[in-house]
Amino acid sequence: MAVSKFKEALNSGKFLVTCEIGPPKGSDLTQMLHHVDLLKYRVDALNVTDHQSSVMRFPSLGGCLAVKERGGEPILQMTCRDRNRLALQADLMFAHTRGINNVLCLTGDSILVGDHKGAKGVFDLDSVQLLRTVRQMEAGKDMAGNDLEGAVGFCAGAVVTPEATPIEPQMIKFEKKVEAGAEFFQTQAVYDLDKFAKFMEYARQFPVKVLAGMVLLTSVGMAKFLNANIPGIVVPQELIDELANAGRGRALHKGIEIAGRMIAALKKDSICDGVHIMAIGKEEVVPEILAKAGL
Amino acid sequence: MRSITKRKPVEEVEQSLKGFEQVYILGCGTCATMTKTGGRDQVLEIKEYLESLEKTVTGWTVIPIACDEMTEVAMRENERPLRNAGCVLVMACALGVHRISTYTNNPVIPALDTLFIGLEEKPGHFREVCIQCGQCVLGETAGICPVTACNKGLLNGPCGGTNDGKCEVDKNKDCAWTLIYRRLKLQGRLDLMRKYHPPKNYQTAPRPKTVIISTSEENQDGSV
Incomplete structure (x- = not known):
């Protein structure tokens, strides 16, 4: 079975860094490939989104192939929103044959938050069932119990929202994902490190690696937007004030500094196993964030 | 059980009735009356609207339970104005539309969209x-x-x-x-x-879903 370079990194005990790559809306891949080239040797894996926020884009599979072709380590994001169980299994087999060895299993956002609001939301499986499907296909069986001519092999991950209220239902689901075979987790963006450290005390009981989600703050408006619109994200007022006091045209710079500082703190105190950076269109500055974090 | 409906936009109804100058209107006295989409008042309202479009309404009635088999009787009682119309405009849920379609050879046009089967939680508040x-x-x-x-x-x-x-x-x-x-x-x-719930079987009753309740001549599975 092909060995996932990312899995080797997970097991190495080093502080991990992954970064999100958002494919374009359209067939011009210039900018995405530029981001891939910029980051492929600086991070442990590049995580390619799957119609993020239910907005139709170039596919995650295509983005992962591009990462692979250019020498990077891709993580295939796979949501349950757009494909039924036949299509999901087929794409897992295809990814495996093309050297894509990591998969992140997600439920997927609702159709209603995206740009094709009249589409049919599939959700034939949920994230827990998809994780189990990966493991079953690794054992050489499809979901119907038929033998596969050639199994698959993946380092499989999932997501968790440590700041959701109430938190207990999220914890129960987290544990179901662990039982289903998740090896690593990336979290929704976290900004309150004390609160996150408490979550990690709980998560440390389980044999999984956790990468803290890091969404780059680019302006006061963007931080307020996250607070108002994105469930499970809480940007504390001190950080918003810090961005506001950065001075004209300096908010992005301040955001980079905040992200770098937080990553350094997470690493220094070994709070979690790594970070997952979501720069959302500002991938250009990820090397700067890493430099500020001392990585 | 309540079949929850909403009224189609009048422009859509007008478009569906293009080419039909004589129309018969059927409402429903149960769910569509409760949701104020196909009761007496709404039937009279659409009648007035059709007349403003210079169409002839050959007659109208509100059937007590449009999805019920007694609908056949109600339609027979109104046979002449129904026959004089080029089509039947139905202000009932899709169950009513289906039932009515089986008793007439005239085109049957729905005036409502069927949304869901729901409960009335408090007056006027319906939930699937x-x-x-x-x-x-x-x-x-x-x-x-x-x-x-x-x-x-x-x-x-x-x-x-x-x-x-x-x-x-x-x-x-x-x-x-x-x-x-x-x-x-x-x-x-x-x-x-x-507890882990495995993937759902979406084909427990494959579409078109049918059930045959056993009668004295039949076994439980529907075989005779």
Whole structure:
């Protein structure tokens, strides 16, 4: 079975860094490939989104192939929103044959938050069932119990929202994902490190690696937007004030500094196993964030 | 059971009736009356509208229960004005439209869109509670259906889009899994939420769904 370079990194005990790559809306891949080239040797894996926020884009599979072709380590994001169980299994087999060895299993956002609001939301499986499907296909069986001519092999991950209220239902689901075979987790963006450290005390009981989600703050408006619109994200007022006091045209710079500082703190105190950076269109500055974090 | 409907935009109704100068209107005295979409008042309202378009309404009636087989009797009583019309405009849910279609050879045009089967929680407030999936999980979900009440129909707990007990789709809507969690916790049955639910069988009753209730001549499975 092909060995996932990312899995080797997970097991190495080093502080991990992954970064999100958002494919374009359209067939011009210039900018995405530029981001891939910029980051492929600086991070442990590049995580390619799957119609993020239910907005139709170039596919995650295509983005992962591009990462692979250019020498990077891709993580295939796979949501349950757009494909039924036949299509999901087929794409897992295809990814495996093309050297894509990591998969992140997600439920997927609702159709209603995206740009094709009249589409049919599939959700034939949920994230827990998809994780189990990966493991079953690794054992050489499809979901119907038929033998596969050639199994698959993946380092499989999932997501968790440590700041959701109430938190207990999220914890129960987290544990179901662990039982289903998740090896690593990336979290929704976290900004309150004390609160996150408490979550990690709980998560440390389980044999999984956790990468803290890091969404780059680019302006006061963007931080307020996250607070108002994105469930499970809480940007504390001190950080918003810090961005506001950065001075004209300096908010992005301040955001980079905040992200770098937080990553350094997470690493220094070994709070979690790594970070997952979501720069959302500002991938250009990820090397700067890493430099500020001392990585 | 309540079949919840909404009125189609009048422009759509007008478009559907293009080429029909004589129209017969049928309303329904049950669900569509309760939802104020196909009762007497709405029938009279659309009658007036059609007349303003210079169409002739050959007659109208509100059938007590349009989906019931007694509809045939009501339609026979109105045979002449029905026959004089080029089409029947139905202000009932799709069940009514189907029933009525079996008793006339005239084109049957729906004036309503059927939204869901729901409960009236308080006067005028209707909520979908069951999508009739054929595989009931209510016993394990504290009587709240995640297949219906969760936007994604998730079986193994909430998605990451929920916060403060609300749904990512609409902050005014409750997250089904938070409701289930709270009620199971209250009942001391949270272990049910930890249980893994395998993928659903979406073909328990393949479409078109049919059921034959056994009669004296037939066995339970419908075979004679």
